Amino acid sequence: EAGVAQSPRYKIIEKRQSVAFWCNPISGHATLYWYQQILGQGPKLLIQFQNNGVVDDSQLPKDRFSAERLKGVDSTLKIQPAKLEDSAVYLCASSLEGGANVLTFGAGSRLTVL
Amino acid sequence: GQSLEQPSEVTAVEGAIVQINCTYQTSGFYGLSWYQQHDGGAPTFLSYNGLDGLEETGRFSSFLSRSDSYGYLLLQELQMKDSASYFCAVRGLLDYKLSFGAGTTVTVRA
Numbered sequence: 114e115a116g117v118a119q120s121p122r123y124k125i126i127e128k129r130q131s132v133a134f135w136c137n138p139i140s141g142h143a144t145l146y147w148y149q150q151i152l153g154q155g156p157k158l159l160i161q162f163q164n165n166g167v168v169d170d171s172q173l174p175k176d177r178f179s180a181e182r183l184k185g186v187d188s189t190l191k192i193q194p195a196k197l198e199d200s201a202v203y204l205c206a207s208s209l210e211g212g213a214n215v216l217t218f219g220a221g222s223r224l225t226v227l
Numbered sequence: 228g229q230s231l232e233q234p235s236e237v238t239a240v241e242g243a244i245v246q247i248n249c250t251y252q253t254s255g256f257y258g259l260s261w262y263q264q265h266d267g268g269a270p271t272f273l274s275y276n277g278l279d280g281l282e283e284t285g286r287f288s289s290f291l292s293r294s295d296s297y298g299y300l301l302l303q304e305l306q307m308k309d310s311a312s313y314f315c316a317v318r319g320l321l322d323y324k325l326s327f328g329a330g331t332t333v334t335v336r337a
Contacts, residue, residue, distance in 0.1 A: 117269075155316075155330050156327045168323065169324055206270075212257070212318070212323070214272075215275070216270075216272065216325065218269040218270045218271070219269060220269050221269060
């Protein structure tokens, strides 16, 4: 089966600019996650969707980050305006259902904010 | 919330055995998972312990003791390709989030 697709793989922007990341989960996976992984740290959950509804976004900096999952399939994560501390890899993952312990991750989108 | 602690680095030679410990503080969780991440790659699922005890998958084994708030991942017959970061993770009973530790970088030397 095809894996989790993410784009772009790399993005360099200046602070205060905006950026958007796209994710296409594994077909049939109801739950989609966005994680932020800062260099040398473990992934931190930003937002979790169940179909097209938000299950958890408690760690999403809502003043600058937004995410949507229209039609319960693809998802977009946006940052506007970006800050230096947003430099990280943004990982998308999906699972069959919300309680699953096996998450399949995409290769990630590496963001550098200058 | 959940708090997980694991060593930051471990170095070993090919053929050796490495144990990566994970201690956690949580108000309740479903089980302990382990993920492997090569440099620049995606985290990939390795194992899951829902119950206390040992789970074995080939060269890798994982253990959980809920009474000790402790688990470990055992890597046997180390190979160069095992050089990677290893993360323990728990899904909370209350917040349902899958939370990861900071990761242990394993370096395998010839």
